Structures are given as structure tokens and as C-alpha cells.
Amino acid sequence: MRVARRLGTVTLGITGLTAPLALAFGAQPASAVSCATMTGPYQRQVEAFLGRPVDGRQSAADCKAIQAFQNNYGITPTIGYAGPVTWGVMDFMNKQKAVGRNPNRDGKCPVNKGRIACVNLTLQLTWIQDGKKLVYGPVPVRTGRDGYETRTGLKKIYWRHIDHVSTLYNVPMPYSQFFDGGQAFHSVNLSVWSPPGSRGCVNMTRKDAKRYWSLLRTGDDVYVYGRKPGT
Structure with missing residues (x-):
């Protein structure tokens, strides 16, 4: 029978999607993986999604917030980089939330x-x-x-x-x-x-x-x- 790979744990449904979304769940401890210092191509979008100051520049606090999100939602690598995979998940969440009832x-x-x-x-x-x-x-x-x-x-x-x-x-x-x-x-x-x-x-x-x-x-x-x- 068809089945997916194990990648992580889930804590939310659509009703739990509130802005800023990073604050809507209990963040798991970030892994010991080093934090990315590079600014990602979706830095501003990710910062806005997470309720961070939107300046388009990666900071240590930005990285920790992104890394916590990645840990919660099974996104790898969990290095806190604002790349296309992380933003893709966030964009999905935004679109799902917009559907409402x-x-x-x-x-x-x-x-x-x-x-x-x-x-x-x-x-x-x-x-x-x-x-x-x-x-x-x-x-x-x-x-x-x-x-x-x-x-x-x-x-x-x-x-x-x-x-x-x-x-x-x-x-x-x-x-x-x-x-x-x-x-x-x-x-x-x-x-x-x-x-x-x-x-x-x-x-x-x-x-x-x-x-x-x-x-x-x-x-x-x-x-x-x-x-x-x-x-």
C-alpha cells in the first residue's frame, strides 16, 4: 500500500493557522545544526510570515525562528535558510488559510x-x-x-x-x-x-x-x- 516517508511531527490544522504563524505552536528545540548566515532568496517573505522585522537581511534571530519552523514542519536541511522549500511550505499555509470555511x-x-x-x-x-x-x-x-x-x-x-x-x-x-x-x-x-x-x-x-x-x-x-x- 502507498505510504509516505517519516519526516517529523505535526501540531496544527487549518484552524491553528494564525499570524504570526511561528507563534501558533510550541517550537521544538532547534537542532545542533549550524545556522545559515546567508540571506535567502525569500528572506522578506519568510520574515513577514514569521512576524520578524522585514528588512531582507538574515540575522541570528531570523535564523533561529526559521530553524524552529523547519524543525516543526519536517523541512530539511534545518539550517534556518530562507530558501524555496521553506517559503513553499509557508506559501501553502497562507493559501490554505485564505480558503476559510x-x-x-x-x-x-x-x-x-x-x-x-x-x-x-x-x-x-x-x-x-x-x-x-x-x-x-x-x-x-x-x-x-x-x-x-x-x-x-x-x-x-x-x-x-x-x-x-x-x-x-x-x-x-x-x-x-x-x-x-x-x-x-x-x-x-x-x-x-x-x-x-x-x-x-x-x-x-x-x-x-x-x-x-x-x-x-x-x-x-x-x-x-x-x-x-x-x-
Whole structure:
């Protein structure tokens, strides 16, 4: 079965994304890796995201704040450099937050199917709706990386296994709900924002995967659309 690599731990959902975002979680101790002294290409954007003074110049305090963010969200190397990967994760968070409580504003997820789980690959978000009514979410997910893309289209949950272990990768996949071959919703013990992505499954936090388990049943529809950047 498809499963992602272990890269870190996650502490937030969409509802936890508040500005400045670096202050919305308990930062883990930065690793012993040396701090980058170079100014990164996304220095100003990263400083603004983290609530740092926006001067476009790397400082020791900037580096520590960036490094703490990288440690929290499974971004490597954790050297406090404001590079494209770190900014890419932050940019995703900004776009996810902007969706608010209206994730299907584009009307792309069917509203004539009753209860359905929607997955927007472009924004890396999922939610459950019933007609036009939002039932749960939106919450961030981690979908398939390049070469292991989460397949798009209308599907149905055909098998559920609460304590599933991947027979292909020998990795736990708690609260698995399979909807397309080996691709499933399931929880992971890593950051759902950590690059590059899963091996096709829709990775979720344990809290969200558990809630999906309680809300969905075998035979329920799943609609996957969009395209994850970089795939």
C-alpha cells in the first residue's frame, strides 16, 4: 500500500493557522545544526510570515525562528535558510488559510452526491460536505509526490482498516480508508506540510484521520481534483 516517508511531527490544522504563524505552536528545540548566515532568496517573505522585522537581511534571530519552523514542519536541511522549500511550505499555509470555511467556492467538488470527501490537490486540502453543507474541514493533507501522484476523479471508499500496516512498505497506516487501489486516507506521524509528499495516499493528522473514520463509511464518494505543484 502507498505510504509516505517519516519526516517529523505535526501540531496544527487549518484552524491553528494564525499570524504570526511561528507563534501558533510550541517550537521544538532547534537542532545542533549550524545556522545559515546567508540571506535567502525569500528572506522578506519568510520574515513577514514569521512576524520578524522585514528588512531582507538574515540575522541570528531570523535564523533561529526559521530553524524552529523547519524543525516543526519536517523541512530539511534545518539550517534556518530562507530558501524555496521553506517559503513553499509557508506559501501553502497562507493559501490554505485564505480558503476559510468555504473550500468548495470553485464548485469543483460535486454537490449532488450527498456526503462526499473532497480532495483539492492544488491547495493540499480535504473536507467532507453533504450537498452544499460543509460537514468537516477543510484540513491540510499531504498527497502523492512526483511519480506517485494521487489519482484524480470520482471514487468510492471500498475498504476500511483501522489498524492497517502497509504490506509494501511495512509502515503503520492508522485509520486507513481505501478509495483507489492502494491509495487511502490515513494518519501519519509526520508533518502533513513536509515535502516532497506521500507515495499516493492522502496523509492526514491523527486527529483528522480519526474524524474522517467516524464520518465516512464504505461506499461513500471521494472526489480528487487539481494538481499538486511539482507533479
